[in-house]
Amino acid sequence: MxxxxxxxxxxxxxxxxxxxxxxxxxxxxxxxxxxxxxxxxxxxxxxxxxxxxxxxxxxxxxxxxxxxxxxxxxxxxxxxxxxxxxxxxxxxxxxxxxxxxxxxxxxxxxxxxxxxxxxxxxxxxxxxxxxxxxxxxxxxxxxxxxxxxxxxxxxxxxxxxxxxxxxxxxxxxxxxxxxxxxxxxxxxxxxxxxxxxxxxxxxxxxMQASPKIDCYEIRKDLLNIDGITGVHHVHIWSVDENSIIFSAHINMNDMLISEAEKIYDPVAKLLYDKYNIEHVTLQAEVERGKKEDLYFEKKTDI
Known part of the structure; x- marks a missing residue:
């Protein structure tokens, strides 16, 4: 406190x-x-x-x-x-x-x-x-x-x-x-x-509206991280005026969970340093949803 x-x-x-x-x-x-x-x-x-x-x-x-x-x-x-x-x-x-x-x-x-x-x-x-x-x-x-x-x-x-x-x-x-x-x-x-x-x-x-952050720019940055091949189903909102939350499905190369975890830290660091995003939730996938849109699509946001 x-x-x-x-x-x-x-x-x-x-x-x-x-x-x-x-x-x-x-x-x-x-x-x-x-x-x-x-x-x-x-x-x-x-x-x-x-x-x-x-x-x-x-x-x-x-x-x-x-x-x-x-x-x-x-x-x-x-x-x-x-x-x-x-x-x-x-x-x-x-x-x-x-x-x-x-x-x-x-x-x-x-x-x-x-x-x-x-x-x-x-x-x-x-x-x-x-x-x-x-x-x-x-x-x-x-x-x-x-x-x-x-x-x-x-x-x-x-x-x-x-x-x-x-x-x-x-x-x-x-x-x-x-x-x-x-x-x-x-x-x-x-x-x-x-x-x-x-x-x-x-x-x-x-209303959980997105803060003034370019999600397409975020996707571009994330795709530059080795091992990430796609980003979709992005959600970004604020709890208050200072705390930004980000969640997304990310496509990755087929690998062990222990290897995938090594990619999470640079993602979180990038999002915090460049976009001031404090809380990051990622769902790792290989091919699933790879062709889907960056944002929510009706009945597919699972």
Missing amino acids: HDDHSESGQMTRKKFLIVTILNSLITLIEFLGGIFSGSLSLLSDAFHNLADSASVVGSYYAHRISLRPQNKKNTFGYKRAQIISAFLNSLFLIIISAVLLVEGIQKLFKPEQINGNLMLIVAVVSTVANLLSTLLLSHGSKHNLNIRATYLHLLSDTLASLGVILGAILIKTMGWLFVDPLVTILVAIYITAEAYPIIKKTVKIL
Whole structure:
């Protein structure tokens, strides 16, 4: 099991606790600030922060589950717990964004009176807290879809808070009440644009879609290994964003199993070094399936 305090970029207990506390405080402050100032962008940011708090808890729990070892019920382990969490977090972001977008458009045509001073104070406090939370998760977000989804929650909140600050200044100095719903609309659009790629990637992983690897190039490389005469029935998929699995039927010269095993190691080394494929399963054959296609053919994939 991985150490939570390793330098792998994974979320630690301490970071999790700090981010959760910060988000809870921000949510409470923004709810009160939004109600008393009349600012839609503050209220929308408060709802967003509430979602973030749930996201952080869910992401951390999924992270802990993903570290569980393989067992007879889950022979690939629990790595996809983080993929599911990333998918749900991003989907929730888009739903929230849609609600905020509708509300923002309505308020854009019917702006309400806003207390710019209170709006500005709350927005500054929120920005500082959100920025700290974002920095805490910035490193881990580069290597983990689950943490990245949570990081995007926090980053979008930081940007939203900066937008609220700008809006508060314009409302305070220029009296432009329309800026408040406009900021809400722009933030909702940004959040959707950031969350959609994560949803797309997580769905591909959950559907066991092939990663961006040229299987015909793999076959070419394998045929260059002495003893291999054909490759067919290739399957390649990902357990999570970092673990790629490969299986194939390979035609080999007629030989003893002990001799065939000597070919497996260079195959595994090639696939790992060149394609970052961690898990390789091969079925050795001599003539069987030699003329079949590289990929699955109906009723012949046995």
